[in-house]
Amino acid sequence: MNWKAMISGTVEWIDYRLPIFTFMNHELTEYPTPRNLSYWWNFGSLAGIALVIMIATGIMLAMQYTPHVDHAFDSVERIMRDVNSGWLLRYLHSNGGSFFFIVVYIHILRGLYYGSYKKPREILWILGVVILILMMATAFMGYVLPWGQMSFWAATVITNLFSAVPIIGEAIVTWLWGGFSVDNPTLNRFFALHYLLPFVLVGVIFVHLWALHRFGSNNPLGIDAKGPQDKIPFHPYYTIKDSFGLAVFLVVYLGFVFFAPNYMGHPDNYIPANPLSTPPHIVPEWYFLPYYAILRAIDFNFLWIVPAKLGGVILMFGSIMILFLLPWLDRSPVRSARFRPIYKWFFWLFFLDCLILGWIGANSPDGNFHGIPFLLIGQLATLYYFGHFLVVIPAISLLERPKPLPTSISQPVLQGGGATAGAGAKPMEKA
């Protein structure tokens, strides 16, 4: 029997009725991609793979995990000790959460630097921010599941934030808890949602990619492709480049999993949750530290009407929400910071500001740095965070004189080699 013919016959039969193979070929193989993407463009596909790793390891953990306050901690220890390769699954999952955030943060910073949020990619950007919010909710609830001291107290602190809402705050908190404190009903629903949200993420990511494929990737020059000579087919060029990136990622990620699996965790989470004993320092996972710093920066009432706690909560959520507005705050038509001499510096300043916020978030606000109170540093860094979006970005986008843009993607790259445009067009014909 001729297997090859049979398979291709079946594929054609299906494709005629449901053009899924045409679709995949179109979107994953031929998909025309700018020829000049740098390695910063690897982080999107890495984020997708990180999600797949999280879902695969998560489902296997869920088969052994018990979402009950009396058994959750023990069931995780059983996974670590008695389940075949359970320690590996659990370390892949707990470190995977951290690496997912590292990858996504780099992916977002890439977007900020190269202006990927600008027309016509506003919806793509907004969907990205939705993904970030869903990820944060998922990771927060996942961290509660092992039911250690930090799990319990982080859950208590974060859910309590909603009590800052005027009038109905307390009622919201009771509703979230399913009782009068973080307890078994809370753990149960967090588990249910922690299992659910990653699949919602998959859906949103699908739409994110749909929006991406409408106009294709932005690129380090931030200019639109002028013709086929500016693009190359996704396969094999970017499939191999992404594979290389994936291999590097795995070396680093697995390096942590196998040789420093608890480096990014907090020791207190190896103490079973105890509602009667509050840890001296309650700190969230490292990827939430900047928001935590913003939350704690507000120790004063705003204009006598917004109490300090509510102010902190509003700013903390606002620090993400403001990303939704970015496409309209930045008026500059030029995307890439390469051609934006002023914006470029403020981008790095903003990045530094985020690191400072993270550092402040890790420390108790009562401390000080060479005599400067951490609280004050946190307040200034918070002010700058919002100032960056609300003042700096709109202002420079109006004042800045961008450098001249290259006329096409292949023009700057062609100058050196002196080849003709015809030669440059070859790759796209290869597909």
Next chain:
Amino acid sequence: MKTLAKSAARSATKYALGALCGLMLGTASAQAAEGVKLPEQDWSFDGVLGLFDRAQLQRGLQVYREVCAGCHGLRYIAFRNLADLQYNEDQIKAIASEAIIVDGPDDEGEMFEREGRLPDYFPSPFANDKAAAASNNGAVPPDLSLMAKARFGGADYIHALLTGYEEAPADFEVLEGLSYNAYFPGHQIAMAQPLDDDAVEYADGTEASLDQMARDVAAFLTWTAEPKLEARKTAGIWVILFFLFVTGVTYASKKKIWADLHKDDGSKE
């Protein structure tokens, strides 16, 4: 133009990686800052290749059983797990049989006591936290199974704690029933100094100095906290080598596949 863009991208990469490292070091130092500086010890399980020292784990078990077990449980360790310490089955059965396990109910509905067996877990010394607190000045001696992962510093901390009992400074007032300890947060601990020279007589003839026993029991508790450490590291070496190889292969393929593009225009990727 081309080289400029290239160097810009390069320096951006450098900054970002530097900042990321900075962030991680930052959290690490913030963590260390939470207590007194711990003296760093050399451990056989340090580093990428470091594994446990079986003789040391056996000595540590002896210290635990003869001293710590009076107050501290080890609830995640079953006697069968002691096979990891290279005891043979008869030895483990002998160790287990010395433990008294409450079992039941029997056919009359009564709980009864029996000798420990391989699948049993180390029994806790107190019936419940209230009983534990009542016999220890109101403080509950925590279970030690995960202690080495539940404190900053791990084994270093346990060793420091056990050797850190000293005279309180003149201006420091120690409350009734508590002891001064240089490394315990707040310096007042409800555990009286549990170890002193020759608190045990080692089966293997090693001299039982305070430092030696503290070291051995800290190593033992590192094993109880992370019994899969050796499996993890030995597998890790191969996994990392494999993916380094994959990195090399994909890099070479990438170079080759992109070569025709670069030939066209001499561009960077």
